[in-house]
Amino acid sequence: MSTYPLPVVRRRAEASDTTSLWLQVPSDLVGAFRYRAGQFIAVQAEIGGETLVRQYSLSSTPGAEADLRITVKKVPDGHVSSWLVDRVAEGEVLEVASPRGVFFKEPDVAHHVLLLAAGSGVAPLLPIAQILAASPLGHDINFVYGNRQLDGIILHDEVDELAALDNVTVEHVLTRPHDGWNGGCGRIDRAFIQQNFARWTASTDKPVSAYLCGPEGFMDAAESALMACGLSSADIRRESFDLVLNDDGAEDDIRIVAETDPGDEGECEAIVAVVGGEEVTVVPEPGESILSALIRVEADVPYSCQEGTCSSCISKLTSGAAEVRPAVRQTLRDDDLEEGLVLACLARPTTRRIRIDFDEF
Numbered sequence: 310m311s312t313y314p315l316p317v318v319r320r321r322a323e324a325s326d327t328t329s330l331w332l333q334v335p336s337d338l339v340g341a342f343r344y345r346a347g348q349f350i351a352v353q354a355e356i357g358g359e360t361l362v363r364q365y366s367l368s369s370t371p372g373a374e375a376d377l378r379i380t381v382k383k384v385p386d387g388h389v390s391s392w393l394v395d396r397v398a399e400g401e402v403l404e405v406a407s408p409r410g411v412f413f414k415e416p417d418v419a420h421h422v423l424l425l426a427a428g429s430g431v432a433p434l435l436p437i438a439q440i441l442a443a444s445p446l447g448h449d450i451n452f453v454y455g456n457r458q459l460d461g462i463i464l465h466d467e468v469d470e471l472a473a474l475d476n477v478t479v480e481h482v483l484t485r486p487h488d489g490w491n492g493g494c495g496r497i498d499r500a501f502i503q504q505n506f507a508r509w510t511a512s513t514d515k516p517v518s519a520y521l522c523g524p525e526g527f528m529d530a531a532e533s534a535l536m537a538c539g540l541s542s543a544d545i546r547r548e549s550f551d552l553v554l555n556d557d558g559a560e561d562d563i564r565i566v567a568e569t570d571p572g573d574e575g576e577c578e579a580i581v582a583v584v585g586g587e588e589v590t591v592v593p594e595p596g597e598s599i600l601s602a603l604i605r606v607e608a609d610v611p612y613s614c615q616e617g618t619c620s621s622c623i624s625k626l627t628s629g630a631a632e633v634r635p636a637v638r639q640t641l642r643d644d645d646l647e648e649g650l651v652l653a654c655l656a657r658p659t660t661r662r663i664r665i666d667f668d669e670f
């Protein structure tokens with residue numbers, strides 16, 4: 310995985326355990342760091358003699374400012390989050406990989422969009438809200454943001470600025486509100502969503518879609534409530550910060566087919582990968598994942614976890630076929646899989662030749 314040195318040009322405490330860091334992109338790297346709202350970067354850190362890589366969503370908005378911003382919440386005993394929040398000072402340089410991810414695709418017609426965030430899950434949803442709000446398509450947006458208490462609300466001013474726009478409403482929901490709080494109270498859970506869905510979408514004649522980011526339990530509850538309110542799984546996208554790969558009780562591997570010649574099935578003789586504008590070819594060993602084969606020949610592919618939880622190895626099969634472990638559905642939706650998107654660490658080729666592109670994401 311290629312990383313680039315980006316200086317930290319600004320820090321701002323967002324809450325007692327959360328800090329935003331702004332990273333400057335040198336002029337010769339502007340192309341490498343072009344990004345879409347909702348994408349993340351990987352930060353590589355040397356801590357205690359170990360090289361650790363962690364992903365952070367960009368909380369800056371593409372086109373609005375030149376610097377990149379990440380917003381990091383310290384997890385208990387977390388190595389990289391504690392280092393970023395407590396130790397990294399302005400002027401230090403971070404090793405960072407280019408932005409990646411497929412969390413957000415702007416709908417191609419006007420939508421009524423529910424953005425449901427909890428805690429640090431606001432990071433990718435704030436730029437998504439800003440891009441949707443400014444879109445000429447005319448989306449309507451409900452931004453619903455849950456936190457424990459008022460002084461824990463991350464990026465508070467910027468979220469509230471959205472509320473000044475005609476097509477956006479913002480609703481804060483606190484589990485531990487102070488006396489006199491006149492916003493929402495409690496958890497954004499299944500009951501809360503089912504109680505409020507009709508109000509959020511009452512006056513709309515637009516299709517409704519939803520983007521979720523926050524702890525897994527929050528997103529599971531939100532997704533099931535939204536489906537009970539009539540949304541389909543294709544209408545809901547989620548970004549996982551702390552995914553644990555789960556193949557339990559799952560269906561068989563999912564077959565992904567791109568353009569392929571009849572009779573091409575058989576042991577793979579060539580994986581051709583497009584990475585950084587160049588082609589790398591490798592013959593996989595039997596049963597080997599596409600990612601493992603490429604790492605074995607030291608191809609400069611983006612990856613970190615190698616187990617389907619970090620999203621770094623998202624790529625697109627452009628010819629041939631592959632089988633992907635069903636846990637891929639935790640990250641990619643049916644329409645992504647139909648487009649040929651895969652996680653290369655969970656995918657094995659099943660045709661003699663496949664071509665896979667890492668450059669678009």
Ligand SMILES: Cc1cc2nc3c(=O)[nH]c(=O)nc-3n(C[C@H](O)[C@H](O)[C@H](O)COP(=O)(O)OP(=O)(O)OC[C@H]3O[C@@H](n4cnc5c(N)ncnc54)[C@H](O)[C@@H]3O)c2cc1C
Pocket residue numbers: 349361363364365366367380381382383384385386387388389390391429432433548549550551618619620
């Ligand atoms: C696509 C993507 C985008 C992300 N965006 C952000 C972001 O914008 N802001 C942000 O703060 N984090 C974000 N994360 C999470 C981040 O990558 C790290 O996982 C997190 O900072 C913890 O890393 P660590 O090294 O501090 O913890 P580790 O040292 O890896 O783990 C320490 C302990 O914390 C637990 N743990 C690890 N990660 C989490 C977590 N996310 N929540 C709760 N417990 C955890 C582990 O199980 C372990 O017990 C994102 C993750 C992904 C995959």
Ligand code: FES
Pocket residue numbers: 611612613614615616617618619620621622623652653654655
């Ligand atoms: S390397 Fe992390 S998802 Fe594949």
